[in-house]
Amino acid sequence: MKKAWVSSTLLVLLAACGSSDLDTITFEGARFTGDYRVDRSDRAAFVARGGPASVSLDGARQAAKFQAVQHCISYLGTSDVAWVNGPDVADAALVVEDNEVVLSGRCREP
Secondary structure, three states, rough: OOOHHHHHHHHHHHHOOOOHEEEEEEEEEEEEEEEEEEEEEEEEEEEEEEEOOOOOOOHHHHHHHHHHHHHHHHHHHHOOOEEEEOOOOOHHHHHOOEEEEEEEEEEOOO
């Protein structure tokens, strides 16, 4: 009985792993996920990704932008971003890799 309880508890915990609703936005009725990466030596600089771009470039762009702003708020307490490759560019100029929009920039210190 104890083995069954431990096994079911582990399964529930593993099922809880993965992307959370905090990494998901809804744009025009579709769900988009995002993520960001930073270098440990320079946490103000980031690369944010959002997708799927095949569903909507605008939705993927918003998901990546959301991740970037959330990172800057949690890291520096501000939503100010100095974009290198930002969400304001035309659709043709967006960087899309592996069906995700890729944005990069740097959090601005207040």
